[in-house]
Amino acid sequence: MLKFSKGEIILNFTYKDMPIRNLLGHNNTKLNIPRFQRDYSWEKKEIEEFIEDLLLSLELKDSTINTGEYFLGTILLAGDLSLSGSDVEVVDGQQRITTATILLSTLASSFKLIQKDELANIVWSYIIKSNDDGDKFRVLKNYTANNYFEYVIQSEPAEDIPAVDEETERIAFAKTFYLNYLKEENLKNNLCRIHNNEDFQKVEYVELLKGLRAQLLNSLIICIATKDRNSANHIFEILNAKGKQLEPIDLIKNSIFESLNQVEPTDDTNNKWKKIKSTLIERNEKVEFSTFFRHYWLSKYKKVKESEIYDDFLDKIKREDYKVFLNDLVLSSGIYKKITSPLPSDIENRQQFFYILSSFEYLNKYFSIKSCRVALLSLMRARHDNRITNVQLKKILTFLHAFHFAYSALCKKRANAFEAKYSRFAINVSNSADANDIGIHIDALINDFKSLLPNYNEFENEFIKLEFSKSNNSKNMITKYVLHNLERYYAQSELLHTNISVEHIIPESSSHPETLNIGNLILLEKEINEKLGNLSFIDKVEGYTKSSYHHMKKFLEKSNVNNPFFEENITDRAKELAKVYYDEILLK
Numbered sequence: 001m002l003k004f005s006k007g008e009i010i011l012n013f014t015y016k017d018m019p020i021r022n023l024l025g026h027n028n029t030k031l032n033i034p035r036f037q038r039d040y041s042w043e044k045k046e047i048e049e050f051i052e053d054l055l056l057s058l059e060l061k062d063s064t065i066n067t068g069e070y071f072l073g074t075i076l077l078a079g080d081l082s083l084s085g086s087d088v089e090v091v092d093g094q095q096r097i098t099t100a101t102i103l104l105s106t107l108a109s110s111f112k113l114i115q116k117d118e119l120a121n122i123v124w125s126y127i128i129k130s131n132d133d134g135d136k137f138r139v140l141k142n143y144t145a146n147n148y149f150e151y152v153i154q155s156e157p158a159e160d161i162p163a164v165d166e167e168t169e170r171i172a173f174a175k176t177f178y179l180n181y182l183k184e185e186n187l188k189n190n191l192c193r194i195h196n197n198e199d200f201q202k203v204e205y206v207e208l209l210k211g212l213r214a215q216l217l218n219s220l221i222i223c224i225a226t227k228d229r230n231s232a233n234h235i236f237e238i239l240n241a242k243g244k245q246l247e248p249i250d251l252i253k254n255s256i257f258e259s260l261n262q263v264e265p266t267d268d269t270n271n272k273w274k275k276i277k278s279t280l281i282e283r284n285e286k287v288e289f290s291t292f293f294r295h296y297w298l299s300k301y302k303k304v305k306e307s308e309i310y311d312d313f314l315d316k317i318k319r320e321d322y323k324v325f326l327n328d329l330v331l332s333s334g335i336y337k338k339i340t341s342p343l344p345s346d347i348e349n350r351q352q353f354f355y356i357l358s359s360f361e362y363l364n365k366y367f368s369i370k371s372c373r374v375a376l377l378s379l380m381r382a383r384h385d386n387r388i389t390n391v392q393l394k395k396i397l398t399f400l401h402a403f404h405f406a407y408s409a410l411c412k413k414r415a416n417a418f419e420a421k422y423s424r425f426a427i428n429v430s431n432s433a434d435a436n437d438i439g440i441h442i443d444a445l446i447n448d449f450k451s452l453l454p455n456y457n458e459f460e461n462e463f464i465k466l467e468f469s470k471s472n473n474s475k476n477m478i479t480k481y482v483l484h485n486l487e488r489y490y491a492q493s494e495l496l497h498t499n500i501s502v503e504h505i506i507p508e509s510s511s512h513p514e515t516l517n518i519g520n521l522i523l524l525e526k527e528i529n530e531k532l533g534n535l536s537f538i539d540k541v542e543g544y545t546k547s548s549y550h551h552m553k554k555f556l557e558k559s560n561v562n563n564p565f566f567e568e569n570i571t572d573r574a575k576e577l578a579k580v581y582y583d584e585i586l587l588k
Contacts, residue, residue, distance in 0.1 A: 014081075014224070014225050014226070015222060015223065015225070016222075016223060017220055017221065017222050017223070018220070018221060018223055019217060019219065019220060020072055020218075020219050020220075021126065021217035021218065023075065023097075023221065023223060024100075024101075024126040024127075024139050024140075024217075025125070025126060025129040025139040027084050027085075027086075028085040028129065028131050028132070028137075029084075029085070029088055029139075030086070030087050030088065030138070030139065031088055031090055031097065031139060031140045031141065032087055032088065032089050032090065032140075032141045033089075033094045033097075033098070033140070034089050034090075034143055034257075035144060035257055035263075035267065035269075035270045036253060036254050036256075036257030037090070037094055037144055037254070038094075038144075038247075038250035038253070038254075039144050039166065039167035039250075039277075040095065040144065040167050040170055040171055041170065042095050042098075042099055042174065043173070044177065046095070047099060047102075047173075047174045047178070048181075050096075050099050050103070051103060051181060052190070052194055053070065054070060054212060054215045054216055054219070055190065055191055055195075055212065055215075056194050056195070057069065057070040057219075058191075058195075058215055060197065060199060060200060060203070064207075065203060065207050065208065065210070065211030066211075067211065067214045067218050068215070069220070070215060070219045071219070071221075072096060072100075072220060072221045073093065073096060073221060073222070074092070074093065074221065074222045074224060075090070075092065075093035075096070075097070075221050075223050076090075076091040076092035076093060076224045076225075077089065077090060077091060077223065077224070078225075078226060078227070079225065079227065081223070081225050085131060088225070093221075097140060098140070098142060098149075098171075099174065101127060101140050101153060102153055102175055102178060103216060104127055104213075104216065105127060105153045105154065105158075105175065106178035107123050107182065107209060107212065108120040108121075108123040108124050108156065109179060110179070110182045110183075110209055111123065111206075111209060114206060116206060119209075119210070123213060124156060126217065127140075127153075127154055128154060138150065138154050140154075143270075144167060148161065148164065148168040148171065149168075149171060152168075152171065152172065152175065153171065153175060164277070164278045165274065165277030165280070166280070166281060166286070166288065166289060169281070182209070182212075184205040187205070187208055187209075187212075188200055188201050188205075188208065191208065248290070248293075248307070248313070249289055249290045249293050251310040252293070252309075252310060255313075255314070256269065256273075256325075257269055257270070259319050259322050260322055260323060260326070269326065272326050272329075272330050273326075275330055275333075276292075276329060276330055276333040277289060279330075279333045279334055280336075282337060282341070283337060283340075283341035283343070284341045285340050285341045285364075287336070287340055292333060292336050293309075293329075294306065295336065295373050295374050296329065296332050296333075296336070296377065297309055298419070298422070298423040298426065298427075299332075299374045299375070299377045299378040299381075299426035299427065299430060300378070300426070300427060300430045301427070302316070302423075302427070303419070303423035303424070331384070332377060332381065335377060335380045335381060335384060336373070336377055338360075338380070339364075339373055339376045339377060339380060340364060340373070342356070342357045342360040343357075344357065351495060352390070353390070354495060355394050355397060355398060356397065358401075358494075359397035359400065359401050360376070362401040362405070363376070363400065363404060365477070366401075366405075366409070366477045366478060366481050367401070367408055367409045367478075369415070371415065371422055372400055372418070372422055374419065374422040374423055374426045375400070375422040375426045375445075376397075377426065378426035378427070379393060379396065379397070379426075379429060381430065382429055382430075382438055387432060387434055387435060387438060388429075388435055388438050389435050389439075392435060392439055392442055395442060395446075396442045396445070396446070402485075402585065402586055403450075403452075403453065405478070405481060405482075406453055406454055406459060407449075407453060407454065409478050409481075410454075410462045410463065410478065411454045411458055411459065412462075413454065421445070421448065421449075425445045428441040429441055450587075453586070456582055459578065459582050459586075460578040460579070460582070463482075463518065463574070463577070463578040463582075464517070464519070464574040464575060464578055465517075465518075466479045466482060466517070466518035466574075467479060467516040467517055467518065468480070468502050468516060468518075468521050469508065470508060479518060480502060482577075482581065483502060483521060483522070483523050484496055484523070485581070485585055486523075486551050486577065486580070486581065486585070487523050487549055487551045489584060490550035490551045490554050491550040491551075492550075497525065497548075497549070500523055500526070501525070501529045502521055502522075502524075503521065503522050503523065503524035503529050504516070504520055505520050505521070505522060505537060505559075506520050506537060506565070506566075506567055507534040507535070507536075514567060515567070515570070517570050517571070517574055518574050518577060519569070519570035519572070519573035519575075520573075522549075522551060522552060522555055523549050523552070524547055525548070525549070528543050528544075528546060528547060531543060537559075537564055537565050537566075538561060538564055541560055541561050544556055
């Protein structure tokens, strides 16, 4: 036992180097990754480097695979390794131990596929062991991934259950990656590439698997162990002082879980954390926990750098408020997901709230404006709390997508200052007691942003370049957005028909280069559009008169059989549309 003084703190610990095989179930030790530890976070880069470093350490001599020296790093444990059957917490090194277990599991599966059941069972003995009474236990218990790790990695045969959050998705990816990597052809090709030696192709597949197994199990670790959890935490800080820092969300999770540490009769804290994680990967867009949390923090507390969020959390959220904070995080994650991936059920399928869905779709899908989510989260929390009126919400959401269309999507101006503006606005909304206060902040934001709008010459110059092509989808979404809003303007209604399509007045098949331009485009019912096909404008007019769309009716007042629309009219019409859009839609 060594003692080391860190200031006035005495750290008691033991350390020794050992092959990792001696850690995995040695002395019937159970390794536990506590519930408050960071999630499994390794992705393709890390898991590929892990296996290729092991393969690089192998040596080929006279067609025989030999292991080489490989240092796997330092493992920090809290518990008594000398006590048989003890439960030991993994304080540092959980990513490597988890990955090693995944690789062992896939090695066992690879042996099984070539009918080497005995070899597979030997590998499994480092994953599942039996104590002196014959009772089986898992060498590694991962409390962050819970049953998923048990069923998918530590069960034979593995259960086919879906990943439910970011962590389990990464575990699933690692397993799939290693299973594919260890296929005979792939393993041989990779060994030849890594060693620049084609002789690996001549080695029996089973010997290559055995070589990788031995290299992994013989890899050296420095194992630091302490019975004192406080000493473990201080040693962890020392070991990581110069390394890659944990993300703020990992540190925040650690603080919350250590404080809210009641696990019986139910681990409410862990259940709520898992609910947030699962909520963020639902629907179409998967959201990183860290991304959501940053937007959440900026919407309620303070605009800070990513690296400063944890310190700000410790300053603003007291331990006695952790439970309330976690409950608010659960609520906000559900609201945030409705912002990033809206569904009609979110607005009870009520037409009067359709503008909410369309606004979110425009900002997310059409313009890819993520900075505004800070404001949207605060606004939708206010809606949840009945602190904002429908008129106010419609006013600000409609303005935001109109602004970002002109400023960001059309004129492509830099938006690096908006996060700070959105954070100030969101915090003001979060702190507002009622709709009157919120209305003041909405008007202030709109006035601020209006001063940033491009002038008309800038707007027109970019507007008349808009195009729509059936063969090129890159610019189509912005053009559709413009056509949708022109129809809303002429119809004086927020609602659009569901059978909508974009019509090229002069057929797209025409050789004239301007036929894709906004000046040649208008909305039309799909069934009418399909019937008209590539007819000339004169032959289309009768079909146009059957349209119920208001913009089409407006167009026919000027262009009809008696006053045909020609290719040379396209540019002039584009400029007319630009003027209407800027004066009557954007500035209103």
